[in-house]
Amino acid sequence: xxxxxxxxxxxxxxxxxxxxxxxxxxxxxxxxxxxxxxxxxxxxxxxxxxxxxxxxxxxxxxxxxxxxxxxxxxxxxxxxxxxxxxxxxxxxxxxxxxxxxxxxxxxxxxxxxxxxxxxxxxxxxxxxxxxxxxxxxxxxxxxxxxxxxxxxxxxxxxxxxxxxxxxxxxxxxxxxxxxxxxxxxxxxxxxxxxxxxxxxxxxxxxxxxxxxxxxxxxxxxxxxxxxxxxxxxxxxxxxxxxxxxxxxxxxxxxxxxxxxxxxxxxxxxxxxxxxxxxxxxxxxxxxxxxxxxxxxxxxxxxxxxxxxxxxxxxxxxxxxxxxxxxxxxxxxxxx
Numbered sequence: 151x152x153x154x155x156x157x158x159x160x161x162x163x164x165x166x167x168x169x170x171x172x173x174x175x176x177x178x179x180x181x182x183x184x185x186x187x188x189x190x191x192x193x194x195x196x197x198x199x200x201x202x203x204x205x206x207x208x209x210x211x212x213x214x215x216x217x218x219x220x221x222x223x224x225x226x227x228x229x230x231x232x233x234x235x236x237x238x239x240x241x242x243x244x245x246x247x248x249x250x251x252x253x254x255x256x257x258x259x260x261x262x263x264x265x266x267x268x269x270x271x272x273x274x275x276x277x278x279x280x281x282x283x284x285x286x287x288x289x290x291x292x293x294x295x296x297x298x299x300x301x302x303x304x305x306x307x308x309x310x311x312x313x314x315x316x317x318x319x320x321x322x323x324x325x326x327x328x329x330x331x332x333x334x335x336x337x338x339x340x341x342x343x344x345x346x347x348x349x350x351x352x353x354x355x356x357x358x359x360x361x362x363x364x365x366x367x368x369x370x371x372x373x374x375x376x377x378x379x380x381x382x383x384x385x386x387x388x389x390x391x392x393x394x395x396x397x398x399x400x401x402x403x404x405x406x407x408x409x410x411x412x413x414x415x416x417x418x419x420x421x422x423x424x425x426x427x428x429x430x431x432x433x434x435x436x437x438x439x440x441x442x443x444x445x446x447x448x449x450x451x452x453x454x455x456x457x458x459x460x461x462x463x464x465x466x467x468x469x470x471x472x473x474x475x476x477x478x479x480x481x482x483x484x485x
Contacts, residue, residue, distance in 0.1 A: 178461040180453070182226030182479055185472035186272065186427070189222075190363050191215045192235040193254040203359035204432055205439045207470050209235050212258050216265050225476040229270035231319070231468055232259065234279050235364050244288055245280035248306045256313035263314035272346060273315035275307050275331070276322045284366040286322040286378065294378055300327045307331045311340040319404070321348040323378045325394075332399030346427065347400035350388040350414055353379035356407045356433030363432065388414050389421060396424060405464075407431040409455055412462040419463030428464035430456065435470040453478060 165175050190201070195211040198218075210218055222230065234255040240247040247253050255273070262271060277299070278286045287299030299322065307318050318335070320327050328347050335343050353376045380387060392403050403422070405415045406429040419426045438455060441447040452471045459467050469475070 178457055180457050180460050180475075180479065182476040183228060184460060184464075184466050185227055185456075185476055186229040186231055186466055186468045187222050187227050187472040188231045188233060188468055188470055189215060189218065190233050190235055191255070191258050193237045193240075195235075201359065201363045203362045204436050204470060205443055206474075207363070207435075209363065212261060215258070216262065219262065219266060219269070222473050223266060223269060225473050226480055227472055227476050228268075229272065229466070230262075231272040231274065232262070233274055233360075233364055234258070236279055238365060241280055241282040243282055245277035245302065248277055248280040249302065249309070251309055251312075253309075256309055259310065259313040259315055270316045271314070272317040272319050273310040273313075275303055275310065275318055275320040277302065277306075278361075278366050279364045281366075284361070284373065286375065287324060294324075296324050296326070296378075299324050300330050303327050304330050304334045308334055308338055308340070311335060311338075311343045315343070317344040317346045317402070319346040319348065321351060321404075321406075323348065323351050323380070323391075326398070328395045328400050329398030344401045345399060346402040346404060347395040348406055348429075349392040349395040349400060349403040350411075350418065351379055351404070351406045352382045352411060354382060354407050354410070354431070354433070356410070356431050359432035359436045382410075385414060385417060389417065392418050392422060396422060401425065402427055404429060407434055408459045408464070408467065409434050412458060415459065415462040415464050419465075425465050426463060427466045427468065428459050428462075430459060430467060430469040430471070432470065439471070 165171055190209045191212055192209040196213060198208040198210045198214045201207050201209060236247060236254055259271060259273060276286045278284055283289060285294050287294035303320060303322060310318055320331060328345060332345055395403060402425040404427045405411055405418060408428040408430045415428050438452055442449045453475055456467055456469060456475060
C-alpha cells in the first residue's frame with residue numbers, strides 16, 4: 151500500500167521534537183543482549199598486555215581473563231567469543247596443537263564455564279592461531295588443501311565441544327566443513343552444540359590488528375587468503391555460501407566484516423530469515439577508536455556504527471567495544 155504524504159499536512163520533524171519522542175518512534179534499538187565480547191587469552195601468561203594496534207584491548211592470562219569476564223557479565227553481556235594466543239614454540243606446519251585434547255584453549259574454556267556456567271561461550275574453529283605459516287588450513291604444495299583441512303577441523307570442533315563450548319564457530323571458509331562437523335557432533339552426542347558458521351567471510355584488509363593480537367601476522371607475511379576467503383566484490387557468491395552452510399546444518403550464520411558489508415547482512419537476513427550475526431572486526435574497531443582518541447570523531451560514533459549493523463539485519467554483533475557500549479547503554483536506560 152502506498153501512502154501519499156505531502157507538506158504541510160505531513161511534517162516529519164514533529165516526531166523529532168525532543169529526545170523522548172525520538173526514542174518513542176525509534177525503529178532500531180540496541181541492547182546489551184545484542185552484543186558479544188571477543189576476548190584474547192594468552193598461554194603461559196599471568197598478566198594482561200595491551201595490543202598496540204587495538205586501543206584499549208588486551209591479551210589476558212587465564213586468571214586475568216576470568217576477572218575481566220566478571221566485568222563483562224556485570225555490564226549485561228551474555229555471550230563471549232574466545233580466541234587463543236598460544237606459545238609460539240607450539241606452532242607448526244599442520245597446527246598440531248589444535249588437536250591436543252588438553253591444549254590451552256580447551257582447558258581455558260573449561261575454567262571459564264566452571265566460573266560462568268550461564269555465560270554463552272563461542273569457540274573459534276580455525277588453524278591460523280596454531281600454524282607457523284598463519285593460514286587457516288593444511289598446506290599442500292603451498293596451497294591450503296580443503297579436504298585435509300576439514301579432517302582437522304572436525305576433530306578440533308569435537309574437542310571444543312567436549313571442553314564445554316556452547317557454540318562452535320568455524321571461521322576458516324573451507325568448502326563442506328559445516329556438514330562434516332555437524333555429522334560428527336551428532337555422532338558423538340553433541341546434538342545440542344550450536345554451529346555458528348562464518349558463512350560469508352570476506353578476504354578483507356580490516357583483519358590486520360586481529361592478526362597482531364593472536365601473533366599470526368608475522369607468520370602469514372605477504373601470503374594471501376584469497377583462495378578461501380571471499381572476494382569483497384560479490385553478493386551472489388555470499389548467498390551461495392550461506393545457503394550451503396544452512397543446508398549442511400548451520401544454526402547461525404555470520405557476515406564478516408560488518409560495516410563495509412551492511413548490504414550483505416541485509417540481503418542474507420531477508421533471504422534466509424535465520425539467526426544472522428555480524429562481526430565488527432579489529433580494523434573497524436581500531437579505525438574508529440583511534441579517531442575518537444585523537445579527537446577527530448565524537449565517541450558516539452562507536453554506538454552509531456553498532457546501531458547501523460543492527461539496523462541492517464544483524465541479530466547479534468561481535469565487537470571489541472561490546473563491554474563499553476553495554477555500560478553506555480545501561481547508563482542511558484537508567485536516566
